[in-house]
Amino acid sequence: MSSVPQIKIPATYIRGGTSKGVFFSVEDLPEVAQVPGAARDAILQRVIGSPDPYGKQIDGMGGATSSTSKTVILAKSTQSDHDVDYLFGQVSIDKPFVDWSGNCGNLSAAVGAFAISKGLVDQDRLPENGIATVRIWQANIKKTIIAHVPMTNGEVQETGNFELDGVTFPAAEVQIEFLDPADGEGAMFPTGNLVDDLDVPGVGTLKATMINAGIPTIFLNAEEIGYTGTELQEAINGDPAALERFETIRAHGAVQMGLISDVSEAAARQHTPKVAFVGKAQSYTSSSGKVVEAGDIDLVVRALSMGKLHHAMMGTAAVAIGTAAAIPGTLVNLAAGGGERTSVTFGHPSGTLKVGAEAEQNNSQWTAKKAIMSRSARVLMEGWVRIPGDSF
Template sequence: MTTAAPLRIPATVMRGGSSKGVFFRLEDLPEAAQRPGAARDRLLQRVIGSPDAYGTQIDGLGGATSSTSKCVILAPSTRPGHDADYLYGQVAIERDLVDWSGNCGNLSAAAGAFAVHAGYVAPDRLPHDGVCTVRLWQANIGKTILVQVPVAGGQVRESGDFVLDGVAFPAAEIVLEFLDPAADDGAMFPTGNLVDELEVPGVGRLQATLISAGIPTVFVEAAAVGCRGTELRETINGDPAALARFEAIRVAGALRMGLIDSPEEALLRQHTPKIVFVAPPADYTSSSGRRVHAAEIDLLARALSMGRLHHAMMGTAAVAIATAAAVPGTLVNRAAGGGPRERLCFGHPAGLLRVGAQVRAEAGRWLVTRAVMSRSARILMEGWVRVPADSF
């Protein structure tokens, strides 16, 4: 048993959108954790409190949900025209896994604000009052994100009246622009089809729209999986059989998209792809008790993250929803009533979300140039996180 004093590592806990995570500057991490590998994974797991067979993360900073089991590492950018390199790790709760396969759209807002706090934005680009466009290089997926960070007195302004469903208190609005958010080769639909037919063990045959925009996502119709699209988190997460069906669909989609070569590989890739079920507009009551009316929304969407229904909506999945909705013929576009569209409002378990995407058809395939949404962010705590010296 070690008697060495615990490590004290500078860290900041931030909320971004409807998620929160522990943020680090790369240069503040222990040397062994400044590069990818087992040491970095072990350190972040210990910070969050995973793997935890009890599923509580009591011995760490995680909140025992996929939305609160996250870590972010930022560094001065090595890319021309960018302010910071932003790396995101999704820490599994019970399992021994840190998944680096995708981005977190919610925490992208916080990453932009943190880049200002960390001193990564050149002083001549930081207005005394106004908006600072922080240019992030999203290192997980190799894409650019523009983060419109409000500034007052030369500092990030956090207070405001922007309300985000799924977050209890209003804050300053942060606009996110995801540039060219499709896969590296620009192909939004990895199979080349707007709708595929999947053969899912234990489920049968069903239609799916498979897209890689924001994050790889498998879309299915709510009715096809025995749902209405109005479900809240407890309804799905309290039904082990439903969760098993959604995981089987996710695995089948991942195989068809070429993200994995065998079903067993899905155990090591839980963060991507996401699975979202959609339905035409309908009245429902959100998790806050607010009545959402069908006339307010274009469609219903429910998303699963790390094997559980999300309490609101992941930012990256919102990008996928906006992009798929903009392409006539996808299941998402059909649920929204069909036809071309650049903006939409959809209903999720916590309320409403407005998103937009610009797409175009070129040389027989669909391309997306940008997706836009609003979030907010603020610092919850800053100081040092302590971890046992033998953690990694």
């Protein structure tokens, strides 16, 4: 039996949007984990409490959901005109790996505040009172995010009256801009089509919009797969056959998007792509008991993350929704009523969310200039996280 003492690592536990994660400054990690590799991954898994065959993450900081099995590493930016480099690691709950293939849009809302508190933003750029503009380099996908962080008396303001569906208590509003949000270096629509026929063995041929914006996402029509788009978590997460179907769809979509070369590789890439399904605006009761009226939304959307239906909406998927809605002819745009639009309000399991997006077409190719949404963030705990010294 091991008797190696525990080590402690400076860390901060933060809620960002509808997610929670453990944040680190890169220089506070053990030296071997200050660079990418097996040691870093092992440390982050042990911090979160993975891999856990029980699926509970009892022996770590994770909360046994994709929204709470997250880690963030920040450093002073090496990019010109940026303040901080932001690296996101999605820790698998039951398998021994960390997925570095995408961003977390929700935790992006907390990056600016953490960067300010850690002195990563030059003091002369911080107002005593007002809004601090933090320029974030998202290192996973090599994109720029701008966070507008409220400041009061020289400190980050976390409390306020901004309400975000999926988060119980109000907080200060943080506006986030995702610049040029098409994920990766390829085309926004990797197949070249706004809508494809996605052939999925054992499932059928489905209409799909496959887009790289915010995060690679496969959009389906809810009705075509037997849903309304108003489902809550238990309707899908309690159905193993449905989850298996969605994973099969995700794997074949990933191949068609060029993210993997064979469906067998999907198991090691759980974070991307996402699968979502859309439907026309309709009234429903959210998970909190609040009634969402059809007249208050443009469409309904449900999305899966790490193999389960998300309790609200991933921030990066919201970027994909907003961008796709701005492009006439996509499944998202058609579900919202078609035509040109610069913003969309959609219903998700916890309520509603509005996201704005700007897209333009040049030489038959669509590009996204930016997507904008409001989130909030709050530090929950700060100090040290402890792990056994032989964890890495």
